[in-house]
């Protein structure tokens with residue numbers, strides 16, 4: 001059975017959207033499935049568009065491996081401000097430990 005967790009998305013206007021996220025899906029996929037339009041994901045998760053940019057807080061960032069070279073390169077092209085824990089959400093896979101965490105979306109993609 002697929003495990004689901006609660007995940008929050010904080011939009012640029014401060015709105016919090018709380019969704020059910022399936023473990024194993026990406027944070028990008030979860031946003032798209034839940035009509036969170038702030039995640040655009042033009043390339044569908046192929047790491048060639050950088051329109052799935054999100055911000056993580058310190059604790060959430062620590063749950064993931066560091067971005068690889070390809071992701072770091074793509075992060076240089078994000079449309080909004082790049083922050084210390086900027087990530088491309090197609091590269092972040094939902095896991096049980098993420099339950100209750102908040103993913104922030106930038107003001108533009």
Ligand code: FES
Nearest residue numbers: 045047049050090
């Ligand atoms: S969806 Fe295109 S880089 Fe993530």
